[in-house]
Amino acid sequence: MPIKKVPKPKSLIKTLFKWLAFFFFAFIGTFLIATYFFLIELDKELPDIDQLQHVQYQMPLNIYSQDKLLIAQFGEKRRIPINIEQVPPQLIKAFIAAEDDRFYKHNGVDFKGLLRAVGQLALTGKKRQGGSTITMQVARNFLLSNERTYLRKLKEIILALKIERQYSKDQIMDLYLNKIYMGQRAYGVAAAAQTYYGKDISELTLHQQAMIAGLPKAPSIYNPIANPQRAIERRNYVLRRMLDLNYISQHDYEIAVQAVDNAEIQPINVELQSPHIAEMVRQEVMSKYGETAYTLGLKIFTTVPSQFQLAAEDALQKTLHEYDERHGYRGFPHKNTQKGGAQLTDNVIGDTRQALITAVADSGVTARLYDNTQIVIAWKNIEWARPYPEKNIGTGKAFLKPNDIIWVRELAKDEWALTQIPGAEAAFVALNPNNGAILALCGGFDFYHSKYNRATQSKRQPGSGFKPVIYTAALEKGFTAASIINDAPIVIEDPSQENDWRPENYSRRFLGPTSLRVALRESINLVSVRLLQEIGIPQAIDTAMRFGFDKEQLPGTLSLALGSGYASPLRMASAYAVFANGGFLVKPYLIERIEDHKGNLLFQANPPLACADCPDQDPPPPNRAPRAISAKINFLANSLLRDVVQRGTATQAKQLGRNDLAGKTGTTNEQRDAWFNGFATDIVASAWIGFDNSLPLGHGETGGKAALPMWIKFMKAVQQNFPEKPLTQPAGIVQAYINPADGLLLDQEARGGIWEYFSEETLPTAKSAPKTEEPEEDELFAEEALF
Numbered sequence: 068m069p070i071k072k073v074p075k076p077k078s079l080i081k082t083l084f085k086w087l088a089f090f091f092f093a094f095i096g097t098f099l100i101a102t103y104f105f106l107i108e109l110d111k112e113l114p115d116i117d118q119l120q121h122v123q124y125q126m127p128l129n130i131y132s133q134d135k136l137l138i139a140q141f142g143e144k145r146r147i148p149i150n151i152e153q154v155p156p157q158l159i160k161a162f163i164a165a166e167d168d169r170f171y172k173h174n175g176v177d178f179k180g181l182l183r184a185v186g187q188l189a190l191t192g193k194k195r196q197g198g199s200t201i202t203m204q205v206a207r208n209f210l211l212s213n214e215r216t217y218l219r220k221l222k223e224i225i226l227a228l229k230i231e232r233q234y235s236k237d238q239i240m241d242l243y244l245n246k247i248y249m250g251q252r253a254y255g256v257a258a259a260a261q262t263y264y265g266k267d268i269s270e271l272t273l274h275q276q277a278m279i280a281g282l283p284k285a286p287s288i289y290n291p292i293a294n295p296q297r298a299i300e301r302r303n304y305v306l307r308r309m310l311d312l313n314y315i316s317q318h319d320y321e322i323a324v325q326a327v328d329n330a331e332i333q334p335i336n337v338e339l340q341s342p343h344i345a346e347m348v349r350q351e352v353m354s355k356y357g358e359t360a361y362t363l364g365l366k367i368f369t370t371v372p373s374q375f376q377l378a379a380e381d382a383l384q385k386t387l388h389e390y391d392e393r394h395g396y397r398g399f400p401h402k403n404t405q406k407g408g409a410q411l412t413d414n415v416i417g418d419t420r421q422a423l424i425t426a427v428a429d430s431g432v433t434a435r436l437y438d439n440t441q442i443v444i445a446w447k448n449i450e451w452a453r454p455y456p457e458k459n460i461g462t463g464k465a466f467l468k469p470n471d472i473i474w475v476r477e478l479a480k481d482e483w484a485l486t487q488i489p490g491a492e493a494a495f496v497a498l499n500p501n502n503g504a505i506l507a508l509c510g511g512f513d514f515y516h517s518k519y520n521r522a523t524q525s526k527r528q529p530g531s532g533f534k535p536v537i538y539t540a541a542l543e544k545g546f547t548a549a550s551i552i553n554d555a556p557i558v559i560e561d562p563s564q565e566n567d568w569r570p571e572n573y574s575r576r577f578l579g580p581t582s583l584r585v586a587l588r589e590s591i592n593l594v595s596v597r598l599l600q601e602i603g604i605p606q607a608i609d610t611a612m613r614f615g616f617d618k619e620q621l622p623g624t625l626s627l628a629l630g631s632g633y634a635s636p637l638r639m640a641s642a643y644a645v646f647a648n649g650g651f652l653v654k655p656y657l658i659e660r661i662e663d664h665k666g667n668l669l670f671q672a673n674p675p676l677a678c679a680d681c682p683d684q685d686p687p688p689p690n691r692a693p694r695a696i697s698a699k700i701n702f703l704a705n706s707l708l709r710d711v712v713q714r715g716t717a718t719q720a721k722q723l724g725r726n727d728l729a730g731k732t733g734t735t736n737e738q739r740d741a742w743f744n745g746f747a748t749d750i751v752a753s754a755w756i757g758f759d760n761s762l763p764l765g766h767g768e769t770g771g772k773a774a775l776p777m778w779i780k781f782m783k784a785v786q787q788n789f790p791e792k793p794l795t796q797p798a799g800i801v802q803a804y805i806n807p808a809d810g811l812l813l814d815q816e817a818r819g820g821i822w823e824y825f826s827e828e829t830l831p832t833a834k835s836a837p838k839t840e841e842p843e844e845d846e847l848f849a850e851e852a853l854f
Contacts, residue, residue, distance in 0.1 A: 075205075091139050113222060114210040116229050122209065124148050124245060124663050125254070126364030132373045132545040133659060136338035139345030142361040147257035148664065151241040153270060154256065157314070159240060161280035164308035170240075175202040175231035176224050201243050203226040203281075208246045248795075249279065249287030250293075251332060254410040261292060263334040269749070273319055277305040299328060300581055339373045341380075344505075344512035344524065347657055369657050371502035375785050379495045379507035382754075382780035384418045387489040387512055388476070390756060390773055394765055396452035398487050401471040409472055413437040417513040419486050424471045432467055432485075434475065444475065467558030492759055494521035494636045495777060497752035497785075500644035502674045502692075503653035507752065507781070508637070509637065519759070526633035529759060531557035531590045532733030532742045533611075533630035535646065535708060537599055538587055542611035542700050544602045546583060548707055549810030549823045552594045552601075554578040554586065554841050559596070559625055570596050570629065573734070573769070582807055584823070587707050588715035590732065592629055599628035613695040614642040615652055630733060640753040646708060646729065647746035649679025650701035651692040678796075683854035698797040699826045705729055705794055706824050716771045717743065727791045730778075732770030737763040739775035747782065748792045754778040799827050813837030 068300060090497035119690045127142030151159075163170050168176050199207070206226035211219055230239060259279045271279070281289050281301035303324050310320045348367050352360045396640035402409035404423065411423045422434035432444040443656050449467070458573060467473070467485075476486040488683045497507040510520030519525075541550070554577050559568040570594050578585075579778055586594035599607055607628075608621050620632045634642075641655050654674065658682055661670040675692040696704070708729035712720045716732045732747020740757045741764055754777040764773060803818045812834045813820035825831070 073122060073431045078219055091803050103269050103376055112119050116233060119242060125362035128352065128360050128365050130345050132339050132365045132369055132371050136373045136843040137336060138341050139337065140335050141349055143252060144253040144254050145252050145258045145262060148245050149257045151237050158268060158276045159308060160314040161276045161305055164312055164314060165280040165305045166283060167820055170201050171236055173200060175227035176200060200227060202230055202239050205239055205242050206230060209242065220469060247283045247529060248286055249282045250290045254677060262333055263330040274302060274323040277323065278328060281305045291328055292332055305666055338518060339376060343510035343520050344369060344371060353659060366662040368659045370659045371507060375507040378781050378784035379497060379509050382777045383509045384491045384497050384512060385780060386777035387491060387493050388486060389776065390491055391487060391489040396487065398473060401473060404470045406759060409439055411472055416488050416516045418476045419474045421472055421831060422475045422826055424467060424473060425467050426468055426469060439580050442483045444485055451484055476483065491756055492521060493756040493777065495754050496522050496636045496640040497748065498644055498655055500647035500653065500675045500751045501749060503655045505655055505657045522636045525635050527740045527755060528630055528631040528735040529639055530733035530735040530740055530742060531632045532639060532731050532744045534587060534595050535609050535704060535731050536614055537595055537607055537628055538583060539696060539700060539704050540607045540706060541598050542703050543610065544606060545829055547825055548584040548703060548734055549805050550583050551580045551810055552586060552597050554581045554591050554593050557593055557596060582810060584707055584710060588710045590716050595628040596625055599625055614645050620646045621718050636753040636755045642753045643744045643746055645695045646701065646704055647751040648677035650694055650696040650698055651677035652695040653677055653692045699799050702797055702800055704823055717775055719775055722788060723779060723782055725791050732775060734769040738765060738768045739763055739793055741770045741780045743770050743775040747789055749789045752778055752781060755775045801825055801827055801830055806835035809835050
């Protein structure tokens with residue numbers, strides 16, 4: 068039997084080694100091939116890095132006044148995009164020291180850093196943040212999700228390598244500095260500088276630069292607002308790294324690490340507080356762009372000049388205080404810090420704020436505001452609040468005591484007054500009647516106290532402010548300013564009501580036969596009702612709809628003559644714009660233009676314009692507002708409305724010293740609403756005051772007393788912007804000397820006559836017997852109507 072040879076040990080080892088080598092290289096080869104195809108497939112799934120050339124940063128919506136003052140900012144992310152050239156070199160070095168000291172040396176991936184991260188994982192068994200270069204962070208932040216997986220890290224590496232091949236280091240740094248999250252809703256270095264220090268990035272000191280550069284690693288942990296101690300430690304680490312890299316000197320380092328950090332949340336630099344306007348714009352922009360409006364960085368420029376808006380808010384607040392002070396002090400019992408444990412707060416409502424009385428003396432009351440400012444209230448600014456025996460307040464100075472908490476307002480610099488939060492509310496709107504641009508809008512005393520926008524959302528009876536529409540319809544039907552209507556009691560039968568309707572005049576007096584001019588000037592209710600009977604309700608509604616009113620706002624009863632429908636102040640202002648612009652219906656608008664974050668124009672308002680001097684065309688050109696009333700009817704209506712200011716219920720407005728003022732007061736039943744709608748050259752405005760629950764304003768609180776002062780205050784502040792122009796008499800309008808008692812012609816030599824305007828077709832032809840006496844003006848009353 069043959070004997071088998073046993074392999075020698077060396078030969079066996081050599082064979083085994085060959086097989087091991089074979090399997091090893093086979094494995095490596097297979098792994099590399101698999102990896103190659105895996106990476107090819109993975110690369111197909113990766114986002115296109117070309118999109119980095121057209122980055123759209125998420126930026127908030129900004130709303131501005133016409134003169135470019137910031138009104139409001141909406142959006143979760145605060146970002147101010149900048150170019151790399153705008154960033155101080157030292158700030159860039161701070162980020163390099165903190166995040167990636169080999170940024171300018173590697174090709175997108177720092178393999179040494181990655182190996183360190185892998186080593187930590189092997190030693191601790193835990194994944195720790197690290198090894199990510201600035202380029203990899205750009206890849207993650209712009210192109211990938213925030214999931215922390217090995218696959219995502221691999222994608223970061225591949226993308227970083229590709230990014231470095233296509234983009235320069237400065238381009239990559241530019242993307243990084245604009246995108247990185249810095250805490251407190253701030254994205255990018257410019258937003259961080261504003262958020263934490265209220266500075267432009269060029270104004271940051273070294274220690275502030277280091278603080279900001281330390282944020283990206285963990286914005287919540289190293290946040291100087293939320294965690295100041297950890298933030299200082301991180302800041303000092305960044306400074307140490309900058310020193311080690313020779314970016315700063317030892318001297319600069321020692322000063323910076325000892326610096327006290329003064330980071331605090333900086334409020335958005337709102338330059339014009341007009342929240343009602345901001346909310347109106349926000350809603351309109353949302354309807355146009357949807358939720359993306361909060362991230363596109365849109366700049367919305369409104370039609371509102373800041374001077375006009377401030378004047379409107381000041382007029383509204385002062386008028387409400389004046390009304391409130393006429394009706395008594397409601398600030399009792401006072402909150403007392405000793406008796407009730409009440410605390411002074413920093414609440415500011417409108418122009419009122421709280422104060423703590425520290426002393427009461429013969430010279431006045433000394434008090435302390437929440438910010439410890441000491442103020443003195445002179446007794447002349449307290450007298451309105453006393454005495455009120457019906458509230459058991461008593462007389463003298465005893466009702467104010469040290470440690471009482473009161474409400475105060477500043478009248479002028481260092482002059483203060485006792486006040487209270489008004490119980491009534493108000494609204495004000497001013498328009499450019501030639502194009503509908505909103506020049507000022509206030510929806511109430513304080514938006515944050517009540518967000519209800521009374522200027523646009525309220526449905527209040529316009530009262531006598533609607534009468535000019537009725538009178539316009541009458542003029543269109545052939546009535547004249549001299550037409551006579553009997554001011555006498557009238558009973559209107561209404562089968563749907565239990566009792567007949569018996570409208571009354573405010574004065575409870577009757578003038579008998581009265582011309583339309585006098586009736587409108589004195590706001591006589593019974594003449595308006597009889598006039599509506601004459602012209603017919605359908606005719607009046609048709610005219611009102613040409614003024615922009617909706618049919619649903621207009622009741623189909625004779626109460627329409629007294630303004631029993633409903634309207635908002637904005638609707639009333641746009642209706643009176645017809646009178647102010649020569650007879651054209653313009654549509655109010657608030658947004659003048661919209662720009663993107665780079666200043667490119669996205670929208671420009673191009674409203675149809677009123678043009679009284681342009682020839683009428685049917686249909687009107689696209690840029691022409693439609694005619695609501697003819698030039699002749701508009702002139703006659705203007706003449707009547709100017710008389711309201713010169714001799715009627717709005718004579719207070721004569722203090723403005725202008726001859727082009729016109730308008731109409733309005734008061735509703737039991738003085739539940741007080742209005743003044745008026746205009747001058749190139750401006751129209753409506754003022755309203757009332758209670759949200761429609762309680763009566765009180766006896767005597769008519770439109771002329773309660774609302775007109777608001778309009779006057781506003782006009783006094785802005786009228787220099789509107790030079791006075793004469794009312795141009797159009798073709799077809801003539802003057803005639805008439806007897807005011809019957810509206811018929813008089814010889815010019817006859818006594819007692821007046822000059823009146825007529826359209827040529829309504830000029831009276833009959834003559835009247837001459838009057839023997841001058842009319843006694845004191846027989847006419849100038850009180851506000853019931854409606």
